[in-house]
Amino acid sequence: MFTHPEKQDKYFPWVDRLFRVNPYPWYDKARVEHPVYRMENGEIVLTRYHDVMKWLKAPLGTTHFGNGPWNNFDNTVLNVDPPEHTTLRRYSNKWFTPKLVNQYITIATELAENALDRYSDGRVMDAFYELAVVPPHATMCRALGVEDDDAGLIYRHFLTCTDALGHGVGRDDNDRATQSFDYLFERCAQYIKEKRQNPGVGPQGLVDDFLKLADEGKMTERTVLETMVLFYGSGSPNPATVIASGLNHFAREPEVFELYRTQPDERAAIINELTRLYPAEISMIRYATEDTEIGGIPVAKGTPIRSVIAAANRDPEFFENPHEFNHKRPPETSMNLTFGAGHHACAGQLISRSVIRAVFDAVANKATHIVSAGEAGLAHTDRVRGYLSLPLRIY
Amino acid sequence: MLKIIFGTESGNAEMGAEDMVTALTEAGLEAVAVAMDVYDVEELADEEHIILMTSTYGEGELPMTAAPFYENLKTVSPDLKGVKFSAFGLGDSTYETYNQAIKSLMVLMTELGAEQVGEPGFHDAALPYSISDMAVCWANRQFIFA
Numbered sequence: 001m002f003t004h005p006e007k008q009d010k011y012f013p014w015v016d017r018l019f020r021v022n023p024y025p026w027y028d029k030a031r032v033e034h035p036v037y038r039m040e041n042g043e044i045v046l047t048r049y050h051d052v053m054k055w056l057k058a059p060l061g062t063t064h065f066g067n068g069p070w071n072n073f074d075n076t077v078l079n080v081d082p083p084e085h086t087t088l089r090r091y092s093n094k095w096f097t098p099k100l101v102n103q104y105i106t107i108a109t110e111l112a113e114n115a116l117d118r119y120s121d122g123r124v125m126d127a128f129y130e131l132a133v134v135p136p137h138a139t140m141c142r143a144l145g146v147e148d149d150d151a152g153l154i155y156r157h158f159l160t161c162t163d164a165l166g167h168g169v170g171r172d173d174n175d176r177a178t179q180s181f182d183y184l185f186e187r188c189a190q191y192i193k194e195k196r197q198n199p200g201v202g203p204q205g206l207v208d209d210f211l212k213l214a215d216e217g218k219m220t221e222r223t224v225l226e227t228m229v230l231f232y233g234s235g236s237p238n239p240a241t242v243i244a245s246g247l248n249h250f251a252r253e254p255e256v257f258e259l260y261r262t263q264p265d266e267r268a269a270i271i272n273e274l275t276r277l278y279p280a281e282i283s284m285i286r287y288a289t290e291d292t293e294i295g296g297i298p299v300a301k302g303t304p305i306r307s308v309i310a311a312a313n314r315d316p317e318f319f320e321n322p323h324e325f326n327h328k329r330p331p332e333t334s335m336n337l338t339f340g341a342g343h344h345a346c347a348g349q350l351i352s353r354s355v356i357r358a359v360f361d362a363v364a365n366k367a368t369h370i371v372s373a374g375e376a377g378l379a380h381t382d383r384v385r386g387y388l389s390l391p392l393r394i395y
Numbered sequence: 396m397l398k399i400i401f402g403t404e405s406g407n408a409e410m411g412a413e414d415m416v417t418a419l420t421e422a423g424l425e426a427v428a429v430a431m432d433v434y435d436v437e438e439l440a441d442e443e444h445i446i447l448m449t450s451t452y453g454e455g456e457l458p459m460t461a462a463p464f465y466e467n468l469k470t471v472s473p474d475l476k477g478v479k480f481s482a483f484g485l486g487d488s489t490y491e492t493y494n495q496a497i498k499s500l501m502v503l504m505t506e507l508g509a510e511q512v513g514e515p516g517f518h519d520a521a522l523p524y525s526i527s528d529m530a531v532c533w534a535n536r537q538f539i540f541a
Contacts, residue, residue: 053489057489057490059454082453086453090404090459093404093405093406093459094406096405096406097403097405097406097407097409097410098406098407098409098410099406099409099410099413100406268523268525269523272523331522331523331524332521332522334522334523335520335521335522335523341489343453350405
């Protein structure tokens with residue numbers, strides 16, 4: 001759905017196709033001319049690194065994904081703020097510790113290596129599905145304690161849910177998102193029903209623990225279900241964008257892959273830089289809980305404030321030559337905001353970072369060449385950068 | 396024996412403490428990691444040398460497993476004369492309350508008579524260094540190369 005160009009915002013033409021494919025020139029212009037920008041509808045848009053970082057961490061904001069289908073997560077860490085947020089976050093944190101993630105992650109390595117073996121003769125692989133979706137989904141399923149089948153289906157449904165975020169969302173987008181939410185909720189409700197009927201049978205994980213907490217009256221059944229859908233659905237999309245973009249980058253710049261392959265000590269820095277360049281969630285909204293000001297611009301209580309993470313990650317005042325890959329940035333100017341910051345930093349960021357590392361390591365261990373075999377299928381909106389396919393030869 | 400008593404919110408301090416134990420053990424020292432939420436503060440007066448390790452949560456608060464330890468320590472208020480401690484904190488320097496939790500513990504331990512040994516170590520999440528690398532590097536400097 002595209003609105004007439006004249007009706008679009010001059011600095012942020014959210015529904016313009018070109019903007020959605022490559023919003024960075026617009027971000028750069030806005031950052032220079034109006035780093036704290038007030039849109040006609042009153043929404044404030046931030047594009048500078050320090051403003052975004054400060055606002056994401058400020059206690060002066062509530063986070064909510066707005067009205068519409070995303071109200072399905074009103075009882076999760078996504079849409080509640082401290083102190084309820086702290087309690088919920090602590091229940092799930094226990095299942096995403098470095099120690100446990102190291103156990104879950106073996107499945108990602110195994111699946112990635114199996115896929116690479118199957119295509120080791122140089123046939124074209126949909127690297128997006130095989131390496132960016134299947135391993136992260138299976139890893140999250142292991143944490144949750146559920147079967148890991150239908151990775152592609154779950155990814156596509158959750159991606160459809162994200163179509164209801166951002167600007168220019170029409171009734172069709174909301175309807176499709178609602179249908180996908182319904183599918184994910186029904187599927188997760190079925191898993192929960194089976195766990196209730198056969199406690200202790202099959203894979204065990206976060207969901208089983210949450211059901212015990214529900215039995216103890218520490219959370220509602222609805223919270224268990226919503227939290228399960230949130231993690232189950234989002235387990236692959238965020239790492240998938242970084243993995244797919246990273247593999248694409250390796251194909252475009254083989255010297256970067258060669259560096260990754262031959263210099264294990266550089267791998268963390270290379271991943272950090274790829275994560276900076278290719279965030280999946282490119283902006284976040286928080287609402288001011290009291291009158292304040294940002295960069296000298298007065299902001300009234302209730303104002304939606306959009307932190308454009310993708311713009312902050314390429315702020316030249318913080319990152320020198322921000323559009324270029326440079327894994328040797330000074331330590332004090334190398335940390336990006338891809339996984340958010342503050343209370344609402346991504347709850348699954350440790351598992352996401354680990355799965356990205358596991359997949360890239362598997363590729364580095366199994367292959368010496370990554371070659372593009374066609375155009376990637378993209379599903380970028382103004383809010384989320386997603387893929388549909390990525391044809392590569394990896395051998 | 397060096398006892399590393401850790402407080403954690405998301406398991407990072409636990410990972411750092413365990414990696415520190417591995418490094419110290421490989422260097423021939425006897426070390427063990429114990430979570431703050433299972434450690435009995437009444438035993439503290441009998442310790443010779445402990446390492447306190449904790450992250451900071453939210454706006455300078457103690458993390459989930461460190462808060463009860465801190466409160467118990469204040470309530471029991473043992474005489475810690477003769478007890479040595481070293482400290483390592485996990486924080487984020489973009490917050491004004493950077494590493495506030497370990498600093499609160501350091502103050503309380505000192506008030507109870509314990510002697511702080513060596514410089515405290517800090518991991519800064521605003522820099523791209525791994526917690527384990529920083530923790531092990533600090534432990535090496537404090538206990539192995541010293």
